[in-house]
Amino acid sequence: MNVKKHLTIIVGIGIIIVLLWWAGIRDSIGLMLQANLKYLALAVLMYCIAILSWSIRWGVFLRGANIRTSFIKVIEGVFVGIFLNNLTPGARTGGEAIKALYIAKSSNGTYPKVFATVMADRILDIIPVAMLMLIAFIYSVVHGIKVLVWVLLLSLILLMLVVIITVVFSVKENYAMSLIMGIFRIFRRIFPSRLSNYEEKMESKIKGGIREFKSTLIGISKRKRDVVFSTLWSFVLWLSDVLRTYFIFLSLGSRVSLLQVLLVKMASMALAMISVIPGGIGISETIQSALFLAVGVEKTVAVSATVLDRIISFWAPTFIGGVLVLKRKDVLRLDKLSPK
Template sequence: MKHKGSLLIVIGVAALAAMILIIGPGEIEEALRKADPIYVAMAVALEFIILALFTIRWSITTGAVSIDVEKRHLFPMLLVGMAINNLTPSARGGGEPVRAYILGRYSRASMESAFATVIADRGLDTFPFIFLAIITIIGMVLYFDLSQWILTALVASVAIIVAAFFLALYVSIDRDAGERITGWILGILKRFYRKNHERLEMRVRSALHEFQSTMRIMLADRRVLLYGIPVSFLLWILEIIRVYLVFAAFGADISLLVIAEVFILATLIGMIPLLPGGLGAVDGIMIVFYSYAGVSPSVSAAATVVERLISFWLISAMGVAVIPYFGSSVSEKLMDKL
């Protein structure tokens, strides 16, 4: 995994470099020199506000099941999870088990309960994402002359995400559905796990029951939905505003609506598990569509580079930097994933 992730990072960077060469490094460099540092600083400051809100949202789910951990400890856990998602080809999902593992080790909560809080935290993202994705598809039809197959792919992607979300939610809280899925998983595991089948089955079913119990407790807590969903909507809005601030730094004449549409589209592309964090693909999509919206290719590329430096590379560097915070034993396991 480590070598594969490293190779994919190289491929992603090479793809971005190739696009920069096509546009012209000189033109992009000239655009970067004209960037207003005040707007860039505002975008960086907004990113830290976004990280604080991510931490607050996660604390809502941990608090619902009485996991005793302070926000100042959740923050570095969140950064590590984001770094794992960014730097491994995991469809933005590899960081969630890591967050649960660290939370369980640090708070001494069970892995099942810790993982449930992380799943619930990510699940809260789904509500605003579905809403914004539908708006984006409508906007794409109005603003961009897209081919039929691209529109079909976008609609199919959103439909798959919606179906997967509700299926995961159903399995997470319905005991019978969980038992059926567990039986299917056990059937696969038994082919490779030759000894102590009864012990394996007991452990898996016990883990499932605790996970489902934790999920039901959180869903029954009104604070999770009452506070979690508004915070999730606010997070998406602030992320879009962050991109807008970066373009404002270059004096680009582009509407907030177009930025929102491209941002959601890039997020969909970033979910494809081929490149870490959608590296290369996301950057390319953003540059192409911003240029298509009327922004010059050099400014589109320069703004995208700056935006990704803030939202991708800065977060990744911070996440890797705080790994030693959790001790040598945890650090060794986490570094093996990178």
């Protein structure tokens, strides 16, 4: 990890400290320490359900592509992807390539085939997000919440751009090649001692697997039953995400509505996508706190709930994913990825 990345993470943590100071550090910490454990446990349960839903959805695509691996490995792959995504600024796409590599080494699937399932999983994720975002946008317009109207409009625009870019890069061979090699070069800068000698070999492997990637992706799209089943799990994932934050507010004694939580979750998504700090550290906390203030939540409660939410949904899974990466250091050894 280079000095610049260290500095951005330090800046992000500094922003969190300033945010807590603004809300009242003693009051915020006191409120978090007094959180109702029953509701806090429900929030953790919602996060676990989200992870399981994500793993089941991805597992459907893996089985559809005739890739055989254990469900535990799929869950591990999700956490590895989360860990590496959280090291990536902006839209956080860096972990997608590596979690595909993780499963390719733990199954009978080739890297291009597994990566196609990752892309299908990412594309499908857009359906529930777009619907929930549209609901939040309509509500904001009807009730005249101008700040959220503009932020949600930005979110919808960015989401559409993500859809277009993802589809284009999935069907255009030269664009897909540039994307994958770009992601590789990001990780070469993060792990120069491990990856600096493998760029040529990686490029050769990807070129040879582009056709397999496309054919797998097309095959997945034709399995209508799998697509419908996975879409249902996508809704479970995102509703669990909203409920997690809702239960955190309840644990702090705040009677915020589910709709308020939905509004903020959808609105904060766009701004987190354009964050220059890895994982949106500090930025996400600040944005969500500000948006909760905009819907009428008291500042100490807004900041405390947001920080608690990030501990459960960002810091804990990042730690778990990091442990898995350390445990399976070979996941970053591209030279060990043999064709099957």
